[in-house]
Amino acid sequence: MNGEFESGAGAPVGSGPVCRARLRGGGRCALPPSPGKQRCFQHGGARGIGAPRGNDNAWKDGFFSRVEIAERRRINDFIRGCNAVLERIDAQMKADPDWERYRATRRLRP
Numbered sequence: 001m002n003g004e005f006e007s008g009a010g011a012p013v014g015s016g017p018v019c020r021a022r023l024r025g026g027g028r029c030a031l032p033p034s035p036g037k038q039r040c041f042q043h044g045g046a047r048g049i050g051a052p053r054g055n056d057n058a059w060k061d062g063f064f065s066r067v068e069i070a071e072r073r074r075i076n077d078f079i080r081g082c083n084a085v086l087e088r089i090d091a092q093m094k095a096d097p098d099w100e101r102y103r104a105t106r107r108l109r110p
């Protein structure tokens with residue numbers, strides 16, 4: 001193909017992180033990412049690629065800064081945790097033999 005690895009072809013065996021690049025053919029790159037990067041050396045993970053650390057030439061509001069990204073991830077993980085708890089509670093309630101009768105009196109979602 002175009003010099004890129006199709007997923008599965010020439011891929012390192014085993015698990016572990018994999019390059020996040022999407023290929024033109026629609027597949028995923030199967031190479032391991034470069035150390036400290038999310039992409040392999042072929043897809044932008046090579047050493048010396050990218051803006052130098054601390055470069056703020058394109059800084060607008062910091063939405064994509066490491067700190068902001070980490071904070072959003074922290075909040076989203078927390079929300080996912082809350083939703084998981086609610087799902088478990090929901091499942092327990094619906095497993096109750098009296099659930100249908102209770103639901104009918106409260107107009108709750110099925």
Ligand SMILES: [Zn+2]
Nearest residue numbers: 019029040043
């Ligand atoms: Zn890659």
